[in-house]
Amino acid sequence: MRKKEIVANGEGLKSMSLLKKTAITTILGVGLTLNVASADIGLDTIYHVYLDGEHVGTVDNKDIITSYIDDRIVEKENANDSYSYAVKQEISYIPERVFNPNSNNEKVLDIVQDDISIQVNAYELQIGGDSAGYFKDEETARQALYEYKAKYVDKKILDQFKQQEQKNEKESSDKEKEQSGEQEQTLAVGDSTTLDVTLSEKVSFEREIVKEKEVLTVDKGVELLEKGTLEDKLHEVEEGDVLGTIAQQYDLDTDQLLELNPDLSEDSILQIGQKINVTAYAPFVDVIVKKEKMVEEKISYKKEVQESDRLYKGDSKIKQEGQEGKKEVHYALEIINGKVNKKKVVSEEVTKDPVKEIVVKGTKVIPSRGTGNFTWPTVGGYVSSHMGPRWGSYHKGMDIAGPSNRAILAADNGTVVSAGWDNGGYGNKIVINHNNGYKTIYAHLSSISVRPGQTVVKGSKIGVMGTTGNSTGVHLHIEVYKNGARINPASIF
Incomplete structure (x- = not known):
């Protein structure tokens, strides 16, 4: 009995100890909660404003800035509804909870008003990784590329390729794509078919925010693509240099040299040490067309010469008239910017054999000494x-x-x-x-x-x-x- 009581008393002591610990913990938790709550009382939120990562001040309400920017954008879009606008700079807001807020709304707004730039949401056309201009949207940029291609390829053909590309995208079977690309056309004389139209460089589009004056129309974009870019190369005038010799040195003609230097004329006097732009415009991108055509060509006839002692030397007569032959030639062409770059014969068939020309030339030597017997003149x-x-x-x-x-x-x-x-x-x-x-x-x-x-x-x-x-x-x-x-x-x- 004594032993059981002692055990029971031990368990009771443990339970009492656990209860005390729980009560103390609860009291501490409540105390901490009350402390945090009391600490949060009197805190205000301010916003640190950053322009392109640079701290420009604090405001107590970021709506002051965002409302101003929104109003400026609406004002711009009302004035010109052709574009959508955005802030060129990156604006960020970092909130902070403080006891004694020290914000300056007016000062920050003045800085924002002075420093931000409302510009056009645009798409940059990149060709081979280089910028080829900015357009108001991707569709306009693509249209400029289309019109540029149309300088060298008929629009009907371009449209056919566009439709085929759209069709191929919808096809689920690679086999169908392969079959559609392997269809051959039988060409008659005078016929041609365009197999492919590509650009020499990779084209991509990137969103950018730019000034209105930098945004190109379709026509201006085509003009820029045609004109291309200039290589950065200058010629320093030396003694004896004239426009003609400078142009010749860089494989240009005088007109091209004057076009590259609008401040010069044919009568300009060059000064030693003067810098002359001698670069030629290189297109941003080449339009490469692969096509095949069937043409009829003439076959030149050969000429055979026969000698005869019945004719005096220096005299000749045609024994057989020559006749040109004909052949049908199937060509594969690679055309770059409207000029044939490669020309390969796929097949050819002679439809009419040529007839050689036979000419009889005299070998009889003309005597310069008279016979003494005269003929009536x-x-x-x-x-x-x-x-x-x-x-x-x-x-x-x-x-x-x-x-x-x-x-x-x-x-x-x-x-x-x-x-x-x-x-x-x-x-x-x-x-x-x-x-x-x-x-x-x-x-x-x-x-x-x-x-x-x-x-x-x-x-x-x-x-x-x-x-x-x-x-x-x-x-x-x-x-x-x-x-x-x-x-x-x-x-x-």
């Missing part, structure tokens, strides 16, 4: 006046008139001594040395077909009968000399 005709006294003077030769055609012929083989105008009354005159003691003169010609030094064949055409010089009508005046002495032409014809 005109095509028919009659002697209208003989050599001898005439009209109170002496007629030095013989006149022939009334031929069936007016060709004048060499009376024998020989060498042309002279051929041209004679001021002594002969008009157009030819002198032929027959290299055998004989010489003949042909006068009053309307035209001459030979040149001095030329070897002529007996009976070949040397000119046309006329009435130049001292002449009373169309006729040939011919004179003959033997060993330097004039003889009567009638004696040899």
Whole structure:
């Protein structure tokens, strides 16, 4: 019994101790709560205002700043509803609970009014990681790119590619995409098909806040894309430099150099040490078009030369007329900014074989020495006046008139001594040395077909009968000399 009582008393003591501890803890908790509550009484919230990370002051109500900014944005958008506006700077507010607030609303608002800039929400068009301009929205930027492509590709084709891209995006099967891209078209002569239109650089769009004057319209964007950018390169004028030599040094022409330097003109005097912009505009991006076309081309005919001793050397005649052939050629083209960069033959088919031209050339040597047997120097005709006294003077030769055609012929083989105008009354005159003691003169010609030094064949055409010089009508005046002495032409014809 005693032992049980002792145990029971021990348990009772433990329970009593635990109860006391719980009561003390509860009292402490209530005390702490009361202390915190009493400490929070009298605290106010202030806001530290930061512009782009720089502390500009504190306000007791951030609505003072946000309301001002909202009003400015509404004012801007009412004045120009083409754009949406935002604050260029980053504004942040950090709250703090303090016993004695020390805020200065007016001062902070004045700073905000002076420092913030309300600008346009825009999209930056980036090409190859470089900025190519700002637009009011992504749609406008894309439209500028579309119009730029349309400078080199028909809009109908661009629209077809756009529709195909949209269709491909909706297709769930890679197989379908593959099949749609592998469809081949049969081209007829004169047909072409565009396979792809791409840009040479990656294009992306980034949201930015910029000044209104920096925002481009579609037209201005296209103009900028066409103009491109300039490489940062200058030429320092040295002694002896002129615009032309500077331009040539950098593979430019003078007009391009003047375009790059608007303050210069062709009459500008360059100073030694003067900096000249010698860079050329490089496009932001190239429009690359891959297409195929079928064309008909001519095949040049070959020329075959055959020799013949039946013709005199220097003479020739066509034995067979040449005819061009035809072929259909299928080309694959890569076109960059409207100019063909690569051209590859995919296939070709000859539709008409060419016919070669056959020319017969003479090998027979023309003798420059006369035969001594003279041929009549005109095509028919009659002697209208003989050599001898005439009209109170002496007629030095013989006149022939009334031929069936007016060709004048060499009376024998020989060498042309002279051929041209004679001021002594002969008009157009030819002198032929027959290299055998004989010489003949042909006068009053309307035209001459030979040149001095030329070897002529007996009976070949040397000119046309006329009435130049001292002449009373169309006729040939011919004179003959033997060993330097004039003889009567009638004696040899």
